[in-house]
Amino acid sequence: MNNSAVRASFVAPIDVDGIGVIVLGGGSGAHRVVSSLVDGGANVTIVAGDVRATLEELPGSPDVHRGPWSPELLNGIGLIVVTGDEPGVEEAGEGVFPAAIEAAVRAARIPVAWADADVHMGERAGMAGGRKADAEALRGTVALVGGGPGDDGMLTVRxxxxLMCADxxxxxxxxxxxxxxxxxxSTEIIDAAKIPYGRQMAQEAINAALIEHAKAGKFxxxxxxxxxxxxxxxxxxALALAEHxxxxFVVPGVTSAFAAxxxxxxxxxxxxxxxxxxxISGHLPPGHEKSLVNWSAVAAMRGTVVLLMAVKNGPAISDALLEGGRPGETPVSIIESASLTTERRVDATLASMRQVMSEEKIAAPAIIVIGDVAGLPQVLAPTRF
Incomplete structure (x- = not known):
């Protein structure tokens, strides 16, 4: 059995491996439990009128039900998790645990867990390393924290x-x-999403949120x-915050450019x-009027080229490098979802890169490495998380 378990207000954790779980609500409360449930092997369905983009994009994506509540949703369910978010489901009634849902759950004799991270995480100021005094001193400030390539084990200790003492x-x-x-x-989590070519919070809105909450005396x-x-x-x-x-301050993260x-x-x-x-950032294709990259110069270089955010424009970039004189047999490695359970590596050459990316249905996030280093023998064992 998988030992991962949902954090809930019970004396002991709950083993959720292989269990169907309904999470009521799709906001900040759900943010605290859905990832742990998925990692624990649960088959998760989020019941909510509105669901954060980050939850829908999780590896092993949970199902989402936004329609009218129906007792049939409880078929195959072994646990209900109440997050404290407003479910917002049509005909669900009022409150965090609507009466219509409560009656059906009681009739089906399904156990209910109330998500409460504070029960297990302790006091907000109780950070590792004896930094209890930091929490008060940090009020009114902003920390720019890099999270690493994806797996939370690669997040820095600091x-x-x-994160544990943030407001x-x-x-x-x-x-x-x-x-x-x-x-x-009690921590407010604001979902900025940043889904490529999808829904996301505008940078101006992000800046405004950082400024507003910091001015209110929050960390x-x-x-x-x-x-x-x-x-x-x-x-x-940082510039926007400095204006106010x-x-x-900064907590650097492990960059995916080298980690992936x-x-x-x-x-x-x-x-x-x-x-x-x-x-190189590949978010703009060669020839784009706003591109700042001299692709001809890049093609003339012999060293390694690492492309970030280049899934959409990777084929056009490979064409530009070939046109600039980079040999077609130059090795290419594409690392998708680095450090996550869905991680995979796909190899190609510069000449075959366009076809391989299409055939393999390469999806973001992915890092593309172009150069002779991509053709060296694979001697490293897959990282285990």
Missing amino acids: GREL VIVADRLAPQKVLSEVPA VVRFKGGDNFLFGRGYEE DIPT PALGGVSVTHRGVTHEVTV
């Missing part, structure tokens, strides 16, 4: 400490989600995947193979 967390979908299930129940953590200062817009946020004289290749068995440098690494 980053985790600050407000503004989180992107690529930030580790499991750690958000462990923050105190705010801006939580992103990777490192905030490598194509993470961290300095933009809000003290801002390493996890996939690719060293972006190797003695005698390359003396240079170029990290």
Whole structure:
């Protein structure tokens, strides 16, 4: 049996491996429990009128029910988790545990857990390392925390400490989600989503939220995947906060530009193979009027090229590098969902990259490594989390 368990207001944790679980609500309360439930092997259905994008994007995505409440939803369900969010389901009634749902649950004799992270996480100021005094001193400040490539085990110790004493967390979908299930129940979690070409909170709105909550005397953590200062817009946020004289500091994250290749068995440098690494944002294709990349110069370089945010434009980039003279046999490795259970590595050459990405249905998040290092022998064992 899987030993992972949902954190709930019970004396002992609950083993949820293989159990159908309904989570009532899709807001900050659900944020605290859904990741742990999925990791614990539960088959999760979120019942809510509105669900945070980050919850729908979790690996092993939970089902979402936004329609009218029906007792048939309880078929195959072994546990109900009440999050404290307003379910907002049509005909569900009022309150966090509507009467219509309560009656059906009682009739089916299904156990109910009330999600309460504070029961297990203890006092907000009780951070590791004896930093209890920090919590008060941090009020009115903002920490820009990088979350690493995805798995919460690769979040820095200091980053985790600050999350546990934050009043407000503004989180992107690529930030580790499991750690958000462990923050105190009183912490406000704002979902910035940042889904490529999908719904997301505008950067101006993110800046405004950081400023508003910090000015209200709260300690705010801006939580992103990777490192905030490598194509993470961290300095933009720092500038906006500086304009309002809000003290801002940084907890760097493990950047996916180097971590993802390493996890996939690719060293972006190797003695005698390359003396240079170029990290490029691929969110704009070659030839775009707003692109700042000299693709001809990149093609003429011999070293490693690491592409971030390039799933959509990867094929066009490979074409540009080929046109610029980079050999077609140049090895390419694509590492998808690095550090997560869905991680995989797909290899190609620069000439076959377009076809391979299409055939393999490469999806974000993915890091593309172009260069001779991608063709070196695979001697690293898969990382186990």
